Amino acid sequence: MCHFYFSWPTSCTHRTIGRQGRIVIPSSLRQQLAIKPGSQLLAWLENGRLIMEAKEQLW
Template identity: 40%
Template sequence: MAAVDDQTPRAQLTASPDGRVTIPAPLRRAAGIEPGRRLVAYVEDGRVVLEEWEHLLRRVQRRVIAATSGHSGSAADALIADRRAEAAHEDVSADATLAGRGAHGPDPA
């Protein structure tokens, strides 16, 4: 985890009764979060992490490319690599869809 300097915006947050947490504007600005931007939320090392959907997709694609680059296997191996990349893309899309639907649970009526 990167060190946090004294200039990094900080805030103490409290979850609302329905579990929602509002990210204050200074933190959103520092993170580059703009209205309408698609984010994926996940837990890593006990922390909630927000990441742009497109950034996560590029990261997964780079991992797949790195895992398959330099491989001089058969056409079947290339097809398998393509299918794995496609499956990774679908997993990210499904996660983003779940996050967009409010993975925190239904809103109380």
């Protein structure tokens, strides 16, 4: 169950970090964000949260 202090527009899923530190992004979210193999994501911390955005969306 997801608990947010704001309205979240997409479905919430729980992810487990693999032994090599990888996180799998569910296909439904990849489709909504047009993330394909080879897409570059930028990641940063903001107020204790991991934020990731497709590089193409920022430039």
